[in-house]
Amino acid sequence: MTTTNPHTPPQDARTATIVTGPWPVYTQFKDLPERERWVMYSGAKAHREMLEQAGFVMSESYDDFVRRVTRELNV
Template sequence: MQTAQDRKPLAGAEPSYRSFRHLPEPVRWQWYENAKRIRRGREAAGVEMTETYDEFIARVTRELEL
């Protein structure tokens, strides 16, 4: 049986937030905060992301037009 330490981290990109562009700016800022919280949770669980954190932030702010 594999333990958490034996498993290799998964690699993957965060989901796209483009579909939220049409929402009011305060709501888009909430989605920005949610995106960061989701990312932190995945990293804490050992998920290795393909984007650096800076790339992630740049992409999410671009997608949300913030």
């Protein structure tokens, strides 16, 4: 099952800028206290949402993004 970001407006694939990476890596924050790791996760989601609202389309699906960032932050 693929989940899309509910805050993202639909993009016209013919005109959208597609971001293919490299993606920010969050593993360097995995040893922070849990509360701070959740703050980093919230920030990563907010940054992605901002880019999507500006018209960028990510080649990494939202589900893959969430799985990767939660794994890297160990949350």
